[in-house]
Amino acid sequence: MTHVFQCEDTLTGMMTGVYDAWDSRLGHQKVRLTTAQNIDREFFCEYVWVKPDLTKAEKVLRTVRERLGEEAYEMIAYAASYPDERKADAIYRMIVLGLSLPVGRQISGMLTQPDVQLVFELKRKAWHIAHRYLGFVRFRELRTGVLLSEIDAEADVLALIAPHFTDRLPMENWVIYDRGRQKAAVHPLGKGFFILEEVKEEEFFGICNSKKEECFEALWKTFHRAIGIEERTNTRLQGSLLPGKYRRFMNEFSTEKTYA
Amino acid sequence: MGAWVGQQMDLQRKLEILADAAKYDVACTSSGVDRGNGKKGMGNCIAPGICHSFSSDGRCLSLLKILFTNECVFDCKYCINRRSNDVPRASFTPQEVCDLVIGFYRRNYIEGLFLSSGILRSPDVTMELLYQTLYKLRREYDFQGYIHVKAIPGADARLIEKTGYLADRMSVNLELPTAEGLQALAPQKKREKMLAPIQQVQKGCTQNKQELMLYRHAPKFVPAGQSTQMIIGATGENDWQILKVAEHMYRRYELKRVFYSAFLRVNEDSLLPVLPGGPPLLREHRLYQADWLLRFYGFGAEELLTEDKPDFNLLLDPKCDWALRHLERFPVEVMKADYHTLLRVPGIGYRSAQRIVKARRLGTLDYQNLKKMGVVLKRAVYFITCGGKQMYPVKLKEDYILRNLLDGKEKLPGGAKKEVSYRQLTLFDDPRFSV
Structure with missing residues (x-):
């Protein structure tokens, strides 16, 4: 048996x-x-x-x-x-x-x-x-100064990527929210991170962005557009290195503004 | 806040001009340094580097790649920013660069800064401005992210040294593979002048290594090493010459990377070639493959190409090409061959070779295992035996292997495929030899 x-x-x-x-x-x-x-x-x-x-x-x-x-x-x-x-x-x-x-x-x-x-x-x-998400996570600054990011990862990578961001941005308050698993990695300024489970989306997404946020987003889009060489355009290569599923939360690929 | 938003419009335009002007620089790697943050300021670096996005040409975006200014006193034929071109000009201030870097870095858009520049008034003035920018970023903003900066040839050695202590990687572009090419297209630049800062940085790195051995916390000088870049196809050099130059740069100057950039005709000039098929992207690709063979696989330039056969076969990657010319060394027995022999088998990379060496000590391998370890059997199958057996009976014949390798679904960029589809295949199938 x-x-x-x-x-x-x-x-x-x-x-x-x-x-x-x-x-x-x-x-x-x-x-x-x-x-x-x-x-x-x-x-x-x-x-x-x-x-x-x-x-x-x-x-x-x-x-x-x-x-x-x-x-x-x-x-x-x-x-x-x-x-x-x-x-x-x-x-x-x-x-x-x-x-x-x-x-x-x-x-x-x-x-x-x-x-x-x-x-x-x-x-x-x-x-x-996990390694892809180290690069593809996009933070946006909220009115309160907190950096918020959203991911929808295939694997449960939150605990694997959070130490990297803790080391990188120790003097910031930031949150990475895994939409599919409803989990969030939360990092308060100057401290270690922790993982919250069963977090509802509304808890984070009611707050509006800071005033500078729109400017930086526009600047980044400008940069992203300007840095591509037209004569070498290769969207298939771009697509295989950065598949569509990652682009959902990356502002350089959003055509319309998603957050007010 | 209102004033800040007002300035943004201006900054937006500048960024557009100066990113556009910097896009022809190839290097965008953020690798080679492992640095924790140390609980202050902002930023860290990890050795493999991180890609943050990919641009429409499929290149990785890791660093904020900008020119400090696109004004330039030089008039190099191939360069979009040459003095005689009528293009919009702009310059950043150190403060603006810092604002951009910090703003982008916090939002995880970038891994750091790549700062190059046209020559404003004189090399010294330009280098001083780059130094000031880096100083502000490192000391005032406590920025620990990756910084790649150009050493301006002809600038004062002390300025370059001071900048080197703030940067992670420095680079000087060789621009063209040979001094003759440089003479023809960029007569104001001299080869010796370009090599001087490279030598200086190399010397600085060596000294710094000794200092670090004695004093662990001594400031680090260009910890990620230096790189350079060559334009491919603007002048008549063949692949053999280019590869020899690259090998020389790796051996003599201990460079970390040599980048190759397919020539793009951005200026109308009678001295520049017209390449009917567009930029030679496939050739660039083959050079990169060969470059890897030089750095990680223990190949020498002389083995891959010779004076009589000075160009790569565009249809085959350099390693397969080499293997086909040295069939007497194959097949290789995977269970017994040493690491360096395994490295030379097409389809086995250095990671899978490491895995094989480690795993076979503890058990017997079969083809299924090899596949799981990351060996590309499509290519490797002709060159290996595993436990004394071939995967399936294949002939160790040059034309047989070549035909099968080309039959596979390997995607060849740049339209090389259609040239072969109606022709009898020979070993010397090279589109550039066709009449």
């Missing part, structure tokens, strides 16, 4: 799943992890709902960091943010395999193992998305 551990689709959720699955002492072959919420139930399976638990997750993450190394830790954190139903199980198998090795740190290079390979692949995808 296989036990399926259903985890919440967050790093904490999955790490708790890893803890519980291991702790159940059923044997690694007899447990499975999933993050899917609506699954087709199978015969001869028992389904266990895993309640996210920060203490358990931290224990697992600490072990991963100490025994499997920083690289494996990063791989797992990035892979966990990518939407793929196989990820929880692959991460579990990778940790199990890694802890059985005499030198745990080698796990991040074992790309011949299908589970490690999958985690690696997901990490690569998530990293690309």
Whole structure:
């Protein structure tokens, strides 16, 4: 009989799943992890709902960091943010395999193992998305001086990109809002960032822009237009490097003014 | 506030003119420095650089690329800003540049500043203005973002040095690959004069490295190194000459990057060539590919091209081209070949080579693994064996491989494809040799 551990689709959720699955002492072959919420139930399976638990997750993450190394830790954190139903199980198998090795740190290079390979692949995808957002996030200044940005990311990159902006703009109040997940990374001036969940759009979008905002937006559009070389126009290349889904929140591509 | 908004109209026009004038500069990279913020001011840098947008020509926009002024005392034939051209002129003030940079940077539009300039009155005056701008930005605004600035040839060495301590990258454009070309199209500029600041910056960087070893917090001098740029196709140099110059710049002057810019005929001038197919974009593309081979793959210019075969095959990338001429070295066994041999296989990049070396220590690889690691099997399949086996039986014959490589769906920019579709293929298929 296989036990399926259903985890919440967050790093904490999955790490708790890893803890519980291991702790159940059923044997690694007899447990499975999933993050899917609506699954087709199978015969001869028992389904266990895993309640996210920060203490358990931290224990697992600490072990991963100490025994499997920083690289494996990063791989797992990035892979966990990518939407793929196989990820929880692959991460579990990778940790199990890694802890059985005499030198745990080698796990991040074992790309011949299908589970490690999958985690690696997901990490690569998530990293690309996160790296793109480092550049494509657009802040606008509100009347209150707060910088507000909106994204709609495929992977849950908020926690991956927020440290970068914390380092970059330490003396600003800023917010990055993930529309699809209704989460926001909030950074108060001079402090660290934190993540708010279940944030409604209206909470941020009622405030109007500062007076300078329109000028800078116009300046940026002017620059963006002027810097392209007409004789070399290549919109297909532009399209493949900057696909349409990212352009929604980038003001240089908005034809009409979206905010008053 | 009202006055500020009023000035904006003026600033808008200036930005339009000076961004337009700067667009022919290629370098827009923000890579090479890792610098945290340190909890004050604004900005940081990360080593791989960040692209913030892409312009309509598909080039990455990372830095606010502007000229300080487009007024110029020189009259270079190829340049839109030459003295004899009737174009609208404008100049920024240091304050205006700072306002733009800070305003854009806060909104995450840009990664930093790329500041170039026409020569206003004299090189010294211009360099001084660039220095003042950078000083204001770094010291008054505490800006820690990326700054790429031009060293103006002929400017006082002390000014260049002072500026170097504020910038991340400095560059001097060679403009044309050879001194003869420069003589023909930009007679007021001298090759030796251009190399002088490059040498100075190189020396400064070397000294600075030693200082940093002794004193960890010594100020950094041009930490991201220097770059240069050459115009391709304005004068008659062949690819071999260009690549030799690039290699020389990397070895002798330790440059970080050499950029190539396909010639655009922006001025009407009898000395400038008319290129019927538009700017030689595909040639530029092949040069960039070769440039990567020089920097990361351990190739030498002599291996890729020779005096008898001085131009790249436009239909094939330089690495495939090289491999086809050296079939005696293939196939390579992926499980055994050393890193440097793997690097020379078409379809294996330096990252996938690293992954292969790491992974094969811990297990046996198969073709599926290779694919997942990022090896482009479409090209690599002719040149490798994995566990002693080929992926499927392929002949190690020059024309067979060439035919199959060209048959693939690799998109060739610049219309090179249609030239081949009705002709018998030979190894020497090169559109430029056609009658």
